[in-house]
Amino acid sequence: MPRPENLFTRDDWTADRALTCDVLVIGSGAGGAVVAAELAEGGLEVIVLEEGGYHPTEEFTTHATAMVRKLYRDGGATLAIGSPPIAFQEGRAVGGSTVINGGMSWRTPERILDRWWREDGVDGVRAKEMGRYFERVEKYISAKHQDPGTTSRDNELLREGAEKMSWKVIPNIRNQLHCAGTNNCAFGCPTGAKRSTLVTYIPRALAFGARLYADCRVERLLREGTRSVGAEGRVIQPNGKPGHRFTVRAKLVVSSAGAIHTPALLGRSGVKSPSGRIGQNLSLHPNVKVLAVFDENVEGWKGVHQAYQVREFQEEGYLFAAVNIPPSILSMATPFYGRELDEIMRDYNRTVIAGMLLEDSVTGRVRVLPGGRPQAFYDLSDFDAHRLVRGTSLLCELLFSAGARRIVLPFEGMADLRGPDDVRKLFERPVHKPGIEVMTVHMMGTCAMGGDPKRHVCDSYGKVYGHEGLYISDASLFPSPIGVNPMETIMALATRNAERILDQGAALKAA
Amino acid sequence: MILADFRLSRRARKTVAALARVVCPEDFDALGVEGAVIEEVELTLRSFPPLVRFALASAIWIFEWSALFYPASFMRPFSRLDPARGERHFRRWWSSGLLSIRQLAKTLKGMITMGYYEQAAVKACLEFHPDRWIADVARRRLEAFGEEIRRKEAEVIAPDPLVPASGLSKGTLARKKPHAAT
Ligand SMILES: Cc1cc2nc3c(=O)[nH]c(=O)nc-3n(C[C@H](O)[C@H](O)[C@H](O)COP(=O)(O)OP(=O)(O)OC[C@H]3O[C@@H](n4cnc5c(N)ncnc54)[C@H](O)[C@@H]3O)c2cc1C
Ligand code: SF4
Numbered sequence: 001m002p003r004p005e006n007l008f009t010r011d012d013w014t015a016d017r018a019l020t021c022d023v024l025v026i027g028s029g030a031g032g033a034v035v036a037a038e039l040a041e042g043g044l045e046v047i048v049l050e051e052g053g054y055h056p057t058e059e060f061t062t063h064a065t066a067m068v069r070k071l072y073r074d075g076g077a078t079l080a081i082g083s084p085p086i087a088f089q090e091g092r093a094v095g096g097s098t099v100i101n102g103g104m105s106w107r108t109p110e111r112i113l114d115r116w117w118r119e120d121g122v123d124g125v126r127a128k129e130m131g132r133y134f135e136r137v138e139k140y141i142s143a144k145h146q147d148p149g150t151t152s153r154d155n156e157l158l159r160e161g162a163e164k165m166s167w168k169v170i171p172n173i174r175n176q177l178h179c180a181g182t183n184n185c186a187f188g189c190p191t192g193a194k195r196s197t198l199v200t201y202i203p204r205a206l207a208f209g210a211r212l213y214a215d216c217r218v219e220r221l222l223r224e225g226t227r228s229v230g231a232e233g234r235v236i237q238p239n240g241k242p243g244h245r246f247t248v249r250a251k252l253v254v255s256s257a258g259a260i261h262t263p264a265l266l267g268r269s270g271v272k273s274p275s276g277r278i279g280q281n282l283s284l285h286p287n288v289k290v291l292a293v294f295d296e297n298v299e300g301w302k303g304v305h306q307a308y309q310v311r312e313f314q315e316e317g318y319l320f321a322a323v324n325i326p327p328s329i330l331s332m333a334t335p336f337y338g339r340e341l342d343e344i345m346r347d348y349n350r351t352v353i354a355g356m357l358l359e360d361s362v363t364g365r366v367r368v369l370p371g372g373r374p375q376a377f378y379d380l381s382d383f384d385a386h387r388l389v390r391g392t393s394l395l396c397e398l399l400f401s402a403g404a405r406r407i408v409l410p411f412e413g414m415a416d417l418r419g420p421d422d423v424r425k426l427f428e429r430p431v432h433k434p435g436i437e438v439m440t441v442h443m444m445g446t447c448a449m450g451g452d453p454k455r456h457v458c459d460s461y462g463k464v465y466g467h468e469g470l471y472i473s474d475a476s477l478f479p480s481p482i483g484v485n486p487m488e489t490i491m492a493l494a495t496r497n498a499e500r501i502l503d504q505g506a507a508l509k510a511a
Numbered sequence: 512m513i514l515a516d517f518r519l520s521r522r523a524r525k526t527v528a529a530l531a532r533v534v535c536p537e538d539f540d541a542l543g544v545e546g547a548v549i550e551e552v553e554l555t556l557r558s559f560p561p562l563v564r565f566a567l568a569s570a571i572w573i574f575e576w577s578a579l580f581y582p583a584s585f586m587r588p589f590s591r592l593d594p595a596r597g598e599r600h601f602r603r604w605w606s607s608g609l610l611s612i613r614q615l616a617k618t619l620k621g622m623i624t625m626g627y628y629e630q631a632a633v634k635a636c637l638e639f640h641p642d643r644w645i646a647d648v649a650r651r652r653l654e655a656f657g658e659e660i661r662r663k664e665a666e667v668i669a670p671d672p673l674v675p676a677s678g679l680s681k682g683t684l685a686r687k688k689p690h691a692a693t
Contacts, residue, residue: 038673041670041671041672041673042673062642062645064629065554065625065629066554069554069555069557074558074559075558075559077559077560077563078560085614136673140667142663150648177660178652178660180648180649180652181648182644182645182648182649183641190649193652199664199667203667204667204668207668239516301639302644326628326641327628327633327637327639328624328625328626328627328629331625331627331628332622332624335617337533337605337620337624338534338598339536339537341534341535341536342536345628345637346637348637348639349638349639495673499673499675500675502675503675
């Protein structure tokens with residue numbers, strides 16, 4: 001496949017360069033690609049700078065570890081420091097995390113939008129006002145239920161278990177165009193069925209004249225007083241070292257580098273918020289997984305993962321789903337080695353990997369380390385640790401009712417469960433918090449929007465308080481966790497922010 | 512892909528190979544995957560941030576030489592221990608009272624087993640054949656929906672400017688500039 005016009009990679013750089021545009025967008029994931037496409041179509045001259053490489057659909061394979069190295073930031077070795085340490089993952093590629101995500105596409109729950117309006121003073125964010133943004137996003141990313149026959153057996157077992165318990169279980173809405181059920185979403189969709197921004201909003205932005213520069217890491221924003229006037233950085237060489245320098249001057253800058261890197265970029269650039277809360281308010285939907293072994297052949301890799309969500313406990317902040325992962329990644333996460341590992345892995349085709357997502361009740365923060373790298377800090381509260389145990393116990397009940405015969409837990413030192421009667425063992429002694437295996441892929445909230453410059457970093461449309469010419473459009477904007485998968489919320493807010501910028505477009509053009 | 516120029520030293524490769532014999536299933540030698548697993552570990556380390564890479568490379572070194580201090584090792588480094596003694600040395604780290612040592616043991620084990628289970632021969636033993644599956648369902652997808660998919664993909668770049676409800680910009684900017692896609 002030829003590389004699209006207007007998309008440049010490190011191979012196109014022969015010297016340092018200076019560029020100019022109306023709007024500079026930093027990052028090409030869920031937030032950045034949407035803003036770029038809407039603004040480019042709206043007639044503004046847009047440049048997108050993306051640190052990651054350009055990897056089209058044809059490059060995606062089932063070699064999971066190679067894909068992680070190619071598409072994940074730092075080979076997936078990113079960790080929030082705290083008790084317990086929380087492994088988190090983000091995409092670093094053209095298309096950002098949407099290239100590696102699971103494709104769940106949910107509108108923000110109404111209760112969350114109401115809370116943002118009521119408690120955070122976010123303007124125009126209630127469900128009836130957001131509806132048309134969601135609709136527009138859903139059209140481009142093709143958010144729909146799966147075609148029949150594309151669901152894997154592990155997901156059917158999850159559904160059957162929930163139904164036996166009389167729990168609410170719903171089919172997931174995913175951004176897919178006749179998804180074939182290859183189950184490779186987390187390593188790049190090899191058919192292009194997953195409508196990540198790589199195959200939707202990026203081509204759209206390019207078609208309307210935006211220019212995208214891959215392999216370009218922004219180091220800091222250019223500022224004149226309190227106005228942002230562009231950014232500077234370095235082209236990343238194949239060995240990760242900085243290469244040519246670039247400067248982009250723009251009338252407006254939109255940071256869409258994600259909830260970890262946007263606050264870091266602002267911090268490196270000396271941007272201060274009147275609220276002092278840049279990088280604060282990090283929430284991350286802590287996630288734990290269990291491994292349930294069944295007698296039947298499950299072959300969870302034959303069909304799409306997370307086809308269903310168990311929503312029975314959504315009000316308490318729990319979601320459950322089945323997520324098959326390839327043997328290599330699974331072996332890394334299991335608490336076994338040698339013969340014991342062999343034993344559990346030989347059951348790979350009879351295993352259901354199920355996870356629970358928790359709407360967290362406390363927040364962490366992102367700090368910039370000397371040298372400019374961001375570091376996340378997050379301490380799970382005792383309350384949330386208890387909720388993780390309770391949620392896990394519910395998930396285990398479901399899996400036993402579906403026919404599981406053995407469940408491996410995410411709690412260090414705790415014996416496997418061999419039947420439903422064992423579930424109560426989870427409560428017999430307190431779970432040692434540092435020994436809970438927590439991970440996440442939903443980092444949010446580190447430059448929260450809201451109506452109060454003393455409490456929030458951005459106004460209701462992503463404009464940074466106390467600064468001119470600087471917007472944010474990514475997961476950092478969330479004033480609180482949302483309890484469901486965040487991509488569609490980020491995209492809808494990005495559409496809304498782009499609309500606001502377009503309202504000032506004529507002035508911007510004339511400036 | 513962002514990879515550093517990092518390489519495992521000859522000694523570190525020996526440590527990794529010996530550790531693989533402890534943490535991987537018994538067929539590790541029979542399958543002849545040693546070289547490929549070491550390469551996977553090296554590539555994984557290259558993709559990590561410098562500080563993490565340094566910490567793990569140091570952990571491999573310390574793991575190798577800390578074996579000298581156990582009486583039963585007869586002053587041999589880990590890679591020269593017999594399998595039973597090697598396993599015991601690893602178990603000391605795996606079940607250490609110090610969380611950080613346990614975490615290091617888990618991470619080293621994870622990097623190695625990840626490389627092992629990525630090997631085609633190992634996937635075949637598990638009857639895990641994703642490529643065959645993908646080829647099959649991807650073909651069926653195109654047979655059943657090829658026409659619709661092409662149409663929908665074209666729609667992705669069709670003009671449909673965002674017209675704010677406020678009516679302020681009324682899509683006028685969009686009209687000022689010819690669409691690249693039209
Ligand atoms: C494995 C995985 C599975 C997920 N599954 C789902 C799911 O099923 N449903 C869902 O709703 N959500 C899911 N998510 C979360 C969702 O994908 C993210 O919340 C969303 O993509 C975040 O959007 P964003 O714009 O904030 O950041 P991203 O999409 O991560 O994009 C940020 C981009 O900015 C770039 N960048 C960062 N710093 C710089 C810099 N200094 N210079 C230039 N570029 C920079 C990054 O390389 C990246 O490409 C998943 C995430 C992961 C990782
Ligand atoms: S299951 Fe396969 S075809 Fe479907 S979206 Fe995921 S990677 Fe693409």
